[in-house]
Amino acid sequence: MTAGLYARLARMNIKNNRRIYLPYILTCADMIAMFYIVCFLASDREVGRIPGGSTLQTILGFGVGVVAVFAAIFLFYTNSFVMKRRKKELGLYNVLGMGKRHIARVMLWETGFVAAVSLASGLTAGILLSKFSQLVMLKLVDKTASFTFTVSGFAVAVTAALFAGVFFLILLNSLRQVRFSSPVELLRSGNAGEREPKANYLLAALGILLLGAGYYLALTVVNPIEALAWFFVAVILVILGTYLCFISGSVALLKLLRRNKRYYYRTSHFVSVSGMFYRMKRNGAGLASICILSTMVLVMISSTTCLYLGADDALRVNFPRNISVSTDTDTPEPPAPVGAAVQKELDKAGLSAENLLAFRYLSFSARQDGDSLTPGGGEGGRYCRVYVVPAEDCASVSGKALILQEGEAAVFTKGTEVGDRLNIGGISYRVGEKLDAFAGEAAEAMSVADSVYVFVPGLDDMKALYDMQKRVYGKKASDYNHYYAFDVSAGRDVQIALSQAIRGDLKEASASSRVEGAAESWGDFIGIYGGLLFLGLMLGLTFILAAGLIMYYKQVTEGYEDNARFDILKKVGMTGREIRATINSQVLTVFALPLAAAAVHMAFAFPMVAKLLKVFGLTNTPLFLDVTAATILVFAALYVAAYLATSRAYLAIVSGASDRAYA
Amino acid sequence: MAILEVENLKKIYSTRFGGQKVQALAKVSFEVEQGEFVAIMGESGSGKTTLLNLLAAFDRPTSGEVRLNGRALSSVPERDIASFRRDNLGFVFQDFNLLDTFSLQDNIFLPLVLAGKGYPEMRERMLPIVRQLGIEGILEKYPYEVSGGQKQRAAVARALITDPQLVLADEPTGALDSRAADELMRLFCEINRGGQTVLMVTHSTRAASRASRVLFIKDGEVFHQIYRGNADDAELYQKIAGALTLMATGGDKR
Numbered sequence: 001m002t003a004g005l006y007a008r009l010a011r012m013n014i015k016n017n018r019r020i021y022l023p024y025i026l027t028c029a030d031m032i033a034m035f036y037i038v039c040f041l042a043s044d045r046e047v048g049r050i051p052g053g054s055t056l057q058t059i060l061g062f063g064v065g066v067v068a069v070f071a072a073i074f075l076f077y078t079n080s081f082v083m084k085r086r087k088k089e090l091g092l093y094n095v096l097g098m099g100k101r102h103i104a105r106v107m108l109w110e111t112g113f114v115a116a117v118s119l120a121s122g123l124t125a126g127i128l129l130s131k132f133s134q135l136v137m138l139k140l141v142d143k144t145a146s147f148t149f150t151v152s153g154f155a156v157a158v159t160a161a162l163f164a165g166v167f168f169l170i171l172l173n174s175l176r177q178v179r180f181s182s183p184v185e186l187l188r189s190g191n192a193g194e195r196e197p198k199a200n201y202l203l204a205a206l207g208i209l210l211l212g213a214g215y216y217l218a219l220t221v222v223n224p225i226e227a228l229a230w231f232f233v234a235v236i237l238v239i240l241g242t243y244l245c246f247i248s249g250s251v252a253l254l255k256l257l258r259r260n261k262r263y264y265y266r267t268s269h270f271v272s273v274s275g276m277f278y279r280m281k282r283n284g285a286g287l288a289s290i291c292i293l294s295t296m297v298l299v300m301i302s303s304t305t306c307l308y309l310g311a312d313d314a315l316r317v318n319f320p321r322n323i324s325v326s327t328d329t330d331t332p333e334p335p336a337p338v339g340a341a342v343q344k345e346l347d348k349a350g351l352s353a354e355n356l357l358a359f360r361y362l363s364f365s366a367r368q369d370g371d372s373l374t375p376g377g378g379e380g381g382r383y384c385r386v387y388v389v390p391a392e393d394c395a396s397v398s399g400k401a402l403i404l405q406e407g408e409a410a411v412f413t414k415g416t417e418v419g420d421r422l423n424i425g426g427i428s429y430r431v432g433e434k435l436d437a438f439a440g441e442a443a444e445a446m447s448v449a450d451s452v453y454v455f456v457p458g459l460d461d462m463k464a465l466y467d468m469q470k471r472v473y474g475k476k477a478s479d480y481n482h483y484y485a486f487d488v489s490a491g492r493d494v495q496i497a498l499s500q501a502i503r504g505d506l507k508e509a510s511a512s513s514r515v516e517g518a519a520e521s522w523g524d525f526i527g528i529y530g531g532l533l534f535l536g537l538m539l540g541l542t543f544i545l546a547a548g549l550i551m552y553y554k555q556v557t558e559g560y561e562d563n564a565r566f567d568i569l570k571k572v573g574m575t576g577r578e579i580r581a582t583i584n585s586q587v588l589t590v591f592a593l594p595l596a597a598a599a600v601h602m603a604f605a606f607p608m609v610a611k612l613l614k615v616f617g618l619t620n621t622p623l624f625l626d627v628t629a630a631t632i633l634v635f636a637a638l639y640v641a642a643y644l645a646t647s648r649a650y651l652a653i654v655s656g657a658s659d660r661a662y663a
Numbered sequence: 664m665a666i667l668e669v670e671n672l673k674k675i676y677s678t679r680f681g682g683q684k685v686q687a688l689a690k691v692s693f694e695v696e697q698g699e700f701v702a703i704m705g706e707s708g709s710g711k712t713t714l715l716n717l718l719a720a721f722d723r724p725t726s727g728e729v730r731l732n733g734r735a736l737s738s739v740p741e742r743d744i745a746s747f748r749r750d751n752l753g754f755v756f757q758d759f760n761l762l763d764t765f766s767l768q769d770n771i772f773l774p775l776v777l778a779g780k781g782y783p784e785m786r787e788r789m790l791p792i793v794r795q796l797g798i799e800g801i802l803e804k805y806p807y808e809v810s811g812g813q814k815q816r817a818a819v820a821r822a823l824i825t826d827p828q829l830v831l832a833d834e835p836t837g838a839l840d841s842r843a844a845d846e847l848m849r850l851f852c853e854i855n856r857g858g859q860t861v862l863m864v865t866h867s868t869r870a871a872s873r874a875s876r877v878l879f880i881k882d883g884e885v886f887h888q889i890y891r892g893n894a895d896d897a898e899l900y901q902k903i904a905g906a907l908t909l910m911a912t913g914g915d916k917r
Contacts, residue, residue, distance in 0.1 A: 265785065
């Protein structure tokens with residue numbers, strides 16, 4: 001035999017099995033294109049140059065890893081479908097006298113063809129679409145791109161190397177399957193005897209338990225930091241629970257249905273329950289995967305979209321005023337240069353400070369145990385942050401006088417509570433008024449620790465607390481912080497110039513002030529959030545395609561299997577109409593299940609994700625609710641479209657059975 | 664009274680693009696009386712399977728008519744054909760056609776479930792049949808767990824449970840070893856003695872020798888037929904073998 005023959009055989013095989021191969025090649029090409037694009041953007045110089053570009057590329061770099069791992073796993077998975085259908089044919093070659101080595105050569109050619117075609121088309125598509133994605137991404141982060149078209153040799157090389165590796169592993173895996181099976185096994189693999197699925201009630205119960213635990217966690221988490229820590233635990237619980245419920249739970253449920261003779265022996269239930277029984281056993285894992293992928297898409301797209309849309313809000317939480325100057329000193333007296341420098345630059349620019357927020361505070365860590373707040377208090381009590389503010393500054397911030405007696409303090413707490421007395425490292429106060437709000441809190445809005453704001457009568461009290469924490473913490477003790485922040489009505493460029501000028505002036509006056517401008521951080525912010533959104537969309541798209549493809553293969557595989565069954569049903573007197581009704585209800589139930597489960601997962605994940613978003617400074621829960629609802633709707637529409645498209649393939653195979661009898 | 668009347672049945676298949684026409688049945692006429700056990704024999708390609716498909720209304724004849732209990736199959740509307748088949752005919756196939764997704768009991772119940780019968784009634788109808796067929800002990804098993812002979816007996820039970828006018832069997836012993844085949848034929852005879860009309864298509868002389876009448880088909884026509892009369896199985900076997908030899912060596916149609 002000559003090499004040309006193997007190549008020809010391989011090409012013919014792919015052509016004859018195009019119903020199986022075409023989607024596989026498309027998936028490969030799609031994964032390759034997706035990977036190239038992410039890789040290209042992560043290494044593109046033009047993206048790197050924009051403000052916030054490096055943050056963006058860090059996020060994309062992370063995305064490169066995710067796409068690579070996902071693509072590898074997913075291609076393996078799809079290839080297993082292809083192999084399952086091909087085994088019979090390979091067995092036939094074996095029986096017809098082709099040795100395993102010859103089969104291996106045919107398969108080498110086949111994999112080679114698939115790899116070549118999908119790499120060529122995937123890279124071409126990737127390169128063509130890379131400019132478009134670059135434009136989209138830069139648009140998302142509010143930048144404009146140049147009109148130069150570049151091909152990244154680096155990205156091409158990485159993509160080609162990665163996928164060549166993946167294809168090589170796939171080939172090895174297929175060869176292993178051929179190597180270790182006899183021709184008879186290969187021939188029969190298409191209709192291997194079915195085992196009655198065992199309903200493992202224990203596993204089913206465990207699945208429900210895990211799912212419940214995950215849901216419980218998601219619902220009961222109170223604060224954002226906890227949410228961050230428990231989120232992954234909840235995710236893993238829910239993933240495991242989903243797999244167990246789909247694999248064992250569904251079989252157990254159907255088994256119970258089958259025990260109920262009155263329910264089971266009805267025309268409408270009989271065939272579908274028994275059909276689903278086997279279908280769920282084999283498809284449980286696949287359906288659970290579709291469900292998990294769908295949930296991931298929903299969480300990812302809704303949260304990243306929400307972050308992106310709420311970027312302005314988040315920026316405002318991080319920077320409560322357009323420009324802030326905070327100065328650390330060892331005296332409670334206001335440092336002279338700050339006010340002067342700000343006023344000078346404002347006058348120069350012809351602007352005025354609005355929403356001025358200026359106050360002094362002293363902050364240190366402590367451990368709270370009831371009414372006592374002990375700095376450096378060892379292991380006892382709960383960690384909290386103490387903020388000491390003089391009464392006069394509180395009054396100037398809130399515009400309302402705060403009258404305190406000697407030895408009396410007002411408090412404002414966040415995440416914790418205090419009683420009628422307060423003992424701060426040995427200094428006692430009687431707690432007078434408890435405030436509901438304190439505008440100055442915005443200066444520390446990003447702190448997620450429990451906080452106690454203590455408003456003391458005079459500067460002497462503040463001094464006493466200052467000395468006390470100085471004694472406890474020594475070199476690590478805090479200084480007085482003079483916070484001076486304001487808004488200006490001017491564009492971002494003017495704001496940036498203004499904060500730079502103020503920074504320069506203060507440096508000259510050698511004040512140890514930090515000047516922060518919201519406008520200066522805008523680039524980073526939108527870089528992160530835009531990047532996350534872009535990545536969310538890319539991964540979302542990949543996952544949707546993956547879910548669609550799993551669906552397609554399920555339908556095709558089942559089509560071939562159900563074909564014979566419906567043929568028999570026809571012969572024993574089931575009408576074409578009954579068969580079609582059964583098919584529809586069965587297939588619909590099976591495919592509606594993951595979508596419904598994903599929506600339920602999303603509903604339970606909602607409170608937790610909402611809390612996570614708070615860590616990113618996004619507190620607009622109604623916005624998140626709207627975005628989530630919209631995401632679910634759009635996703636459901638795509639899902640139904642994918643279902644309709646793939647069920648056509650199924651019907652095309654099965655309807656052969658309903659028509660054949662009258663050929 | 665004739666339960667089945669077949670009159671001038673003709674079937675011509677055309678290839679997919681209508682070019683070639685193949686005549687599967689030329690002109691077949693015969694009758695089956697109530698309580699008869701008729702075997703139809705013929706070589707591969709003689710039109711046996713086509714005939715069976717026409718009798719079962721799986722297919723429509725080009726011309727001619729099939730009447731079951733006096734009712735012409737062509738007068739049954741297309742949408743009622745499935746329930747007509749379910750109510751009047753029982754099928755036994757060479758490859759059993761049992762569903763792997765059902766236990767044997769559920770396979771047997773299948774036609775009754777489709778007819779909308781309740782569980783107690785189905786159970787009541789099934790018990791005497793499975794007892795007669797000797798499979799009452801394996802009802803909870805699945806088709807892939809039992810032997811070919813047991814599968815075929817379950818298939819026979821499925822054919823009988825609707826109490827059909829006529830049981831049509833297509834090479835029922837084709838996939839069985841000789842012992843299972845003999846046992847199955849014994850059961851067919853027993854069922855037939857109970858009054859059930861059976862029409863069986865077969866290749867096997869041994870299987871056909873258990874019938875009360877044997878029809879021979881050649882080139883799409885009924886070529887010859889043998890009545891058992893008073894002959895025992897061995898004598899009938901000899902007659903059938905002789906007729907087959909005659910057919911194979913090209914004897915003229917009588």
